[in-house]
Amino acid sequence: GAVVSQHPSWVICKSGTSVKIECRSLDFQATTMFWYRQFPKQSLMLMATSNEGSKATYEQGVEKDKFLINHASLTLSTLTVTSAHPEDSSFYICSARESGAFRYGYTFGSGTRLTVV
Amino acid sequence: RKEVEQDPGPFNVPEGATVAFNCTYSNSASQSFFWYRQDCRKEPKLLMSVYSSGNEDGRFTAQLNRASQYISLLIRDSKLSDSATYLCVVRLPTDKLIFGTGTRLQVFP
Numbered sequence: 001g002a003v004v005s006q007h008p009s010w011v012i013c014k015s016g017t018s019v020k021i022e023c024r025s026l027d028f029q030a031t032t033m034f035w036y037r038q039f040p041k042q043s044l045m046l047m048a049t050s051n052e053g054s055k056a057t058y059e060q061g062v063e064k065d066k067f068l069i070n071h072a073s074l075t076l077s078t079l080t081v082t083s084a085h086p087e088d089s090s091f092y093i094c095s096a097r098e099s100g101a102f103r104y105g106y107t108f109g110s111g112t113r114l115t116v117v
Numbered sequence: 118r119k120e121v122e123q124d125p126g127p128f129n130v131p132e133g134a135t136v137a138f139n140c141t142y143s144n145s146a147s148q149s150f151f152w153y154r155q156d157c158r159k160e161p162k163l164l165m166s167v168y169s170s171g172n173e174d175g176r177f178t179a180q181l182n183r184a185s186q187y188i189s190l191l192i193r194d195s196k197l198s199d200s201a202t203y204l205c206v207v208r209l210p211t212d213k214l215i216f217g218t219g220t221r222l223q224v225f226p
Contacts, residue, residue, distance in 0.1 A: 006160075032212065043204070044161065044216040093160050095214070106214060108160040 006109025140205030
């Protein structure tokens with residue numbers, strides 16, 4: 001089945017630094033990838049939709065200058081959390097769907113647990 | 118009103134029990150429907166898609182009622198390994214997935 005690889009699985013960084021998270025579709029091409037954030041005991045909230053070769057679409061309330069998304073190829077999207085603050089500590093998850101496979105759901109990466117100290 | 122609503126639980130059931138989860142969604146234009154399972158501190162994993170005709174996968178049965186905008190999941194003969202959070206998910210015409218907050222299931226011996 002479709003596999004999405006996400007790295008790193010966890011990261012601890014100092015306040016004010018930037019962190020890059022990678023999301024790769026390993027055995028399929030994904031023109032669209034999605035980035036979610038999940039705080040403890042809450043549901044996944046969509047942050048942005050990453051489109052290959054074009055600008056990402058951000059959800060309301062998500063700062064595009066803080067969460068930089070790059071989708072340079074059909075198999076790779078990156079999320080960079082810039083100038084991270086403790087309130088950015090969360091579980092970040094990417095997902096992708098094989099083109100045309102509407103009925104098969106979306107495959108998620110294993111997530112990145114970010115802790116900003 | 119939340120776009121996808123679920124009873125957060127927890128549902129504490131003994132092994133072998135049958136348990137049912139319900140979910141309602143607000144956007145009548147929703148196109149696809151899924152149940153995902155999420156273990157603690159892990160990513161969601163697709164359990165099954167949900168079709169109007171109802172579908173079954175082993176001990177799991179899912180049902181969709183478009184008129185009522187209602188989705189259900191039935192788990193029969195619960196196992197300890199079924200303990201997890203079950204997420205009701207809908208896909209909008211924009212291709213976005215909207216997640217419910219999840220229903221937590223704890224199966225005890």
